[in-house]
Amino acid sequence: MPTPAHATGTTLTIDLDAVVANYRTLCDIAPGAECAGVVKADGYGTGAAPIVRALSAAGCKTFFVAHLGEALAIRHTAPDATIAVLNGAAPGAEAEFAEHDLVPVLNSLEAVAAWTAQSVEDGTRLPAILHVDTGMSRLGLSDAELDWVADDRTLLDGIEIRWLMSHLAVAEEPGHPLNAEQRARFEAARKRLPALPASLANSSGIFLGADYHYELVRPGAALYGVNPRPGSENVMRHVVKLEAPILQLRSIDSPRTVGYGATHGVTGITKIATIPVGYADGYLRSLSNRGHAFLGDHKVPVVGRVSMDLITLDVTAVPDAIAHPGAMVEMISERYSVDEIGADAGTMGYEILTSLGARYARHYTGAGA
Amino acid sequence: MPTPAHATGTTLTIDLDAVVANYRTLCDIAPGAECAGVVKADGYGTGAAPIVRALSAAGCKTFFVAHLGEALAIRHTAPDATIAVLNGAAPGAEAEFAEHDLVPVLNSLEAVAAWTAQSVEDGTRLPAILHVDTGMSRLGLSDAELDWVADDRTLLDGIEIRWLMSHLAVAEEPGHPLNAEQRARFEAARKRLPALPASLANSSGIFLGADYHYELVRPGAALYGVNPRPGSENVMRHVVKLEAPILQLRSIDSPRTVGYGATHGVTGITKIATIPVGYADGYLRSLSNRGHAFLGDHKVPVVGRVSMDLITLDVTAVPDAIAHPGAMVEMISERYSVDEIGADAGTMGYEILTSLGARYARHYTGAGA
Numbered sequence: 001m002p003t004p005a006h007a008t009g010t011t012l013t014i015d016l017d018a019v020v021a022n023y024r025t026l027c028d029i030a031p032g033a034e035c036a037g038v039v040k041a042d043g044y045g046t047g048a049a050p051i052v053r054a055l056s057a058a059g060c061k062t063f064f065v066a067h068l069g070e071a072l073a074i075r076h077t078a079p080d081a082t083i084a085v086l087n088g089a090a091p092g093a094e095a096e097f098a099e100h101d102l103v104p105v106l107n108s109l110e111a112v113a114a115w116t117a118q119s120v121e122d123g124t125r126l127p128a129i130l131h132v133d134t135g136m137s138r139l140g141l142s143d144a145e146l147d148w149v150a151d152d153r154t155l156l157d158g159i160e161i162r163w164l165m166s167h168l169a170v171a172e173e174p175g176h177p178l179n180a181e182q183r184a185r186f187e188a189a190r191k192r193l194p195a196l197p198a199s200l201a202n203s204s205g206i207f208l209g210a211d212y213h214y215e216l217v218r219p220g221a222a223l224y225g226v227n228p229r230p231g232s233e234n235v236m237r238h239v240v241k242l243e244a245p246i247l248q249l250r251s252i253d254s255p256r257t258v259g260y261g262a263t264h265g266v267t268g269i270t271k272i273a274t275i276p277v278g279y280a281d282g283y284l285r286s287l288s289n290r291g292h293a294f295l296g297d298h299k300v301p302v303v304g305r306v307s308m309d310l311i312t313l314d315v316t317a318v319p320d321a322i323a324h325p326g327a328m329v330e331m332i333s334e335r336y337s338v339d340e341i342g343a344d345a346g347t348m349g350y351e352i353l354t355s356l357g358a359r360y361a362r363h364y365t366g367a368g369a
Numbered sequence: 370m371p372t373p374a375h376a377t378g379t380t381l382t383i384d385l386d387a388v389v390a391n392y393r394t395l396c397d398i399a400p401g402a403e404c405a406g407v408v409k410a411d412g413y414g415t416g417a418a419p420i421v422r423a424l425s426a427a428g429c430k431t432f433f434v435a436h437l438g439e440a441l442a443i444r445h446t447a448p449d450a451t452i453a454v455l456n457g458a459a460p461g462a463e464a465e466f467a468e469h470d471l472v473p474v475l476n477s478l479e480a481v482a483a484w485t486a487q488s489v490e491d492g493t494r495l496p497a498i499l500h501v502d503t504g505m506s507r508l509g510l511s512d513a514e515l516d517w518v519a520d521d522r523t524l525l526d527g528i529e530i531r532w533l534m535s536h537l538a539v540a541e542e543p544g545h546p547l548n549a550e551q552r553a554r555f556e557a558a559r560k561r562l563p564a565l566p567a568s569l570a571n572s573s574g575i576f577l578g579a580d581y582h583y584e585l586v587r588p589g590a591a592l593y594g595v596n597p598r599p600g601s602e603n604v605m606r607h608v609v610k611l612e613a614p615i616l617q618l619r620s621i622d623s624p625r626t627v628g629y630g631a632t633h634g635v636t637g638i639t640k641i642a643t644i645p646v647g648y649a650d651g652y653l654r655s656l657s658n659r660g661h662a663f664l665g666d667h668k669v670p671v672v673g674r675v676s677m678d679l680i681t682l683d684v685t686a687v688p689d690a691i692a693h694p695g696a697m698v699e700m701i702s703e704r705y706s707v708d709e710i711g712a713d714a715g716t717m718g719y720e721i722l723t724s725l726g727a728r729y730a731r732h733y734t735g736a737g738a
Contacts, residue, residue: 008459040677041647041649041677044677066649066677067678069377069728070728086678087616087645087678090377090378090614091695107617108694110694135626135631137619137625137627137628137635137641137681138619138641138643138673138679138681139617139643139679142619142620169626169630170629170630176631178626247456247457247476248477248507248508250502250511251511251513252506254512256506257506257538257547258505258506258507259505260505260538260539261538262538262539262545262547266506274508276436276456278410279719279724280409280410280414280435280723282724285717286655286715304506308409308410308723309409309410309435309436309455310456310507310508312506325477346655347655351648351654354648354677355648355651355724359439
């Protein structure tokens with residue numbers, strides 16, 4: 001339910017130039033591979049359609065989503081693109097996939113059989129991506145299913161496998177032994193199957209080196225500014241900016257507590273600014289007494305619990321000329337990145353992005369906006 | 370972006386009969402007061418319009434939202450109801466409030482003055498709710514502002530104050546001294562102002578006794594099944610049911626890890642079920658290795674990290690006849706309430722509700738569905 005900007009005064013700005021710059025950076029790091037764009041979860045909370053439009057204009061030809069509904073929502077935005085659906089086709093949804101020229105990720109032999117049957121019905125070899133599990137234990141062919149296909153390659157004859165893919169579990173930790181193990185399993189699977197273009201790397205995987213690039217890389221988080229190399233300098237540009245007005249200022253001069261549960265006590269003279277953003281807007285409740293924001297050049301802490309529709313900031317140190325009702329507070333920006341907020345919230349930047357709320361007025365700037 | 374049910378197979382069912390039953394329970398506990406319905410944050414994530422429709426049919430005449438946009442979204446659903454906006458009117462939005470017959474909560478003297486000016490312009494005394502802060506340190510008149518109004522009651526002459534309100538900070542802890550302190554401050558404020566109907570109690574406040582009821586009670590969370598008395602038996606009916614299909618089963622017979630970060634290791638023979646619900650759907654990432662679900666009568670734990678679009682459950686103990694692809698798993702229900710999930714996630718039921726995702730197929734059952 002998007003609301004008019006004046007309803008909350010809160011604005012979420014998505015910098016499409018930054019998304020495109022991030023896409024180009026990733027392309028440059030994997031020069032031998034095609035670079036897809038992962039736009040599931042409504043473009044990691046930033047809005048799939050504008051992202052697809054901007055990336056298409058930048059030359060991106062392949063997009064990944066999680067669900068059929070997400071694919072249908074962007075089909076008309078990128079009519080010539082390959083749109084792949086990571087969760088595959090639910091039993092019975094194959095005809096709809098074929099009708100809209102969608103490419104299912106085949107995660108099991110049952111899915112291979114159902115897509116083969118659809119191909120027979122349509123009188124063509126329909127395109128697909130074959131997923132082998134190398135260490136997530138989640139989706140994709142199991143070792144036993146891989147054996148079946150390796151022993152009887154005719155199982156794949158009725159469909160067109162565009163790529164063989166797998167998914168990395170710990171790519172953001174370059175030193176973790178599971179990366180090399182997964183790559184070795186992926187190599188073993190490739191050798192046992194017909195020669196196929198391959199895809200292994202997510203955002204962080206792209207930074208593991210050329211051995212991980214194969215023919216297609218599939219960045220998601222890094223496009224949206226998440227640091228694909230935690231602990232190292234972020235080479236991605238920040239994409240998301242959230243700004244909200246001070247709704248009210250409270251000057252306190254006698255002992256009081258702030259917010260639900262009375263978790264923050266005030267004794268001396270204190271100025272509290274109330275901001276119309278809360279956990280119902282995806283400003284996670286775990287940021288209670290932990291998050292911060294910027295008011296002008298002043299870093300101001302979240303005090304008290306995050307409530308459903310409001311947070312409270314201690315702005316005592318900020319001059320009245322800057323801290324006044326209507327003044328805009330920077331909640332998410334380059335100065336307080338989604339990665340930093342994620343860490344403060346006990347999670348990571350991905351969840352900060354996908355939680356971005358529906359009550360913000362959204363603005364897109366830059367390419368294709 | 371609601372998607373067709375077949376896209377994910379995941380269904381969120383909202384029991385409107387339970388909401389209405391909860392409303393009646395709350396009315397019965399506060400027989401001398403009018404009982405409003407708080408439907409901010411899109412009806413605490415359950416869908417404001419169907420809730421308003423069901424509660425209106427049950428006799429509810431007053432609704433509270435947080436933002437103007439939320440008020441406009443339900444204005445046509447309850448054309449004769451009082452719709453109050455807790456965050457008040459942003460400067461300049463007063464005319465729109467008056468045009469749509471919305472009642473702002475006046476949180477400051479500036480807001481009183483602006484609403485008075487609008488009343489003059491419209492040639493009538495426009496209705497409002499006057500909010501005095503008694504312990505949240507968030508919104509509402511400060512002590513100093515209360516002094517002003519008490520000293521010059523003519524400040525309120527140009528508008529129609531329907532209710533004097535305040536908001537409790539720790540009502541869910543009946544023994545907390547702040548409850549009595551807030552009530553005492555509220556009583557003191559009432560005595561200093563013209564005689565006005567009053568409103569203090571939220572869901573938990575209703576259970577603090579008749580002294581807290583006044584003329585209007587304002588339950589939100591309890592309507593949606595959240596226990597207003599944590600630690601005591603929940604007298605509210607559960608409202609929300611989330612069911613999702615098993616997308617894929619993975620039998621593991623050699624040592625492997627499950628999910629991102631390889632946080633869950635498997636050694637013996639294990640069956641992992643992958644479910645198309647993730648943190649992008651509001652299944653909080655803090656439920657990684659902590660949440661659970663029900664498959665038939667079997668309680669099955671979340672193993673590994675919650676990922677963006679998927680979770681993994683250990684279903685080793687469940688017979689194959691029950692644990693099969695397509696079988697429906699109960700993710701939220703009476704057996705695993707929003708309160709319990711909230712506790713497991715390190716938060717509370719409120720945040721589980723307001724995080725309910727946009728990719729579920731939503732069904733409403735019962736009254737007015």
